[in-house]
Amino acid sequence: MSELDIQIPTTFDPFAEANADDSSAGTKEYVHVRVQQRNGRKSLTTVQGLKKDFSYNKILKDLKKEFCCNGTVVQDSELGQVIQLQGDQRKNVSTFLVQAGIVKKERIKIHGF
């Protein structure tokens, strides 16, 4: 569980600023959309670096519905939650994220070949 999930309401949260910074850093940071090769012609798209305020599962559900592919939210020890989708959905994902207003276009970085 990441530290964000547990939010204890206190009068003074020493990490409030840090967390706020983190989220603002999230706007500053890029959303990385990567592609990975699997066996054969299959591939895998990962979306990493979305803001933590978003519900990954809801986004995933819409992505899956939109692109007609399967996918999952993977919990990574360092990078937090990462969305995985089947197939090379880089273009689709970036247009979707921009259209839904989740990320600005210049904040998306598409990796891979």
Next chain:
Amino acid sequence: MEIRNLGDYLVVTGEDTEVKGKDAGEDTTLPAMSLYFDENGDDKISTPELQNCVRAVGGEKSVKEATTVVELLDSNEDGLLGLDNFARLMEGDGEEEKKKEDLKKAFGMQNGPLLFDSSKLCWPLLAIVLQSEHLDWSIASSNDAMADETPVEVKDDVAELAPFDPTKKKKKKKVVTQDPADDSVDKLAEKTENLSVSDGLENTFAGMKKKKKKPLETDALIDESGDAGEDLDDHVGDNEEGEGIVLGQQYPWEGSDRDYEYEELLGRVFNILRENNPELAGDRRRTVMRPPQVLREGTKKTVFVNFMDLCKTMHRQPEHVMTFLLAEMGTSGSLDGQQRLVIKGRFAPKNFEGILRRYVNEYVICNGCKSPDTILSKENRLFFLRCEQCGSGRSVAPIKAGFVARVGRRKAGT
């Protein structure tokens, strides 16, 4: 053949006019010039010959256009340009004006003199025309590409239409920091000599100049050249100075009171820059890299053969390039015995190209001057890019592999 000597352009300087006196005695210039282009020796210039001579100076003119020109100049309708045609062209009066208009149309320069460079055909013909006016126009054969681009405009004054010493032509033109004082003194001497010679020719010049200059200026200049020596000298001195800087180019604002426009001034600056230090004037060399050679090893591995070569051309550590490639592709790989990069997965050369391009943009090219001559160094855990050309530096992001999903058999993992 000498036609080659026609070179690219006529270059007209204002430098010396003494030779003109000598020229005045040479009435044989006209036949000589015509024969110049006459290949089959019939003292006439036919359409194919005209085309040839145009081609010799690098222009490309269709048969149709060449025919038009011949027709326009040809008064006795034999399809050939003879000496008499040129003579008529030179000597005629009212009719001549009309002819010249026609000629202009044929060369597509109704709109004024500036189109000269666009139609190279007019140069050889112009050479003929001018030769017949007892003016020794020397024709510069220059391989200077800059000269090609800048439309060489015929310079203002009658007295400045002068022969060109081939040995000093380029240098003289390039010299920008000419001492105006010196020049004008020299000119003074020369002009005064010339004045007497050129007086008789002024009328013919007027017609000729109209082709190259805007009418307004022409008039002004004719007036001035008709004036007393002092006036002329001053004027010429100014012109000289101007020419030294702008290389005989004529500016649209000359002869009018309007303000300079930004575009024009910008163009002027770039012309000056190009003439003096061509290496500074844009036209930057593109960074060229050899295309990556990619082989397939088995079905699941890709070998990047000239990986080391490319690293060397980019001046980057192979390790750095390799980590970038692998991170971008989201796979694993290693260098083999022959320093080739073996990557897991199937990739096309196109994919490598795209990734390498991104690498160069991010880690090689200098943001300021776009030169690839940069050094990547690591200071305090941060990577810095320093440009060798302009000295600017920037920090670059470290390569992060990011999330790599587990692909393959589950058993091998967890």
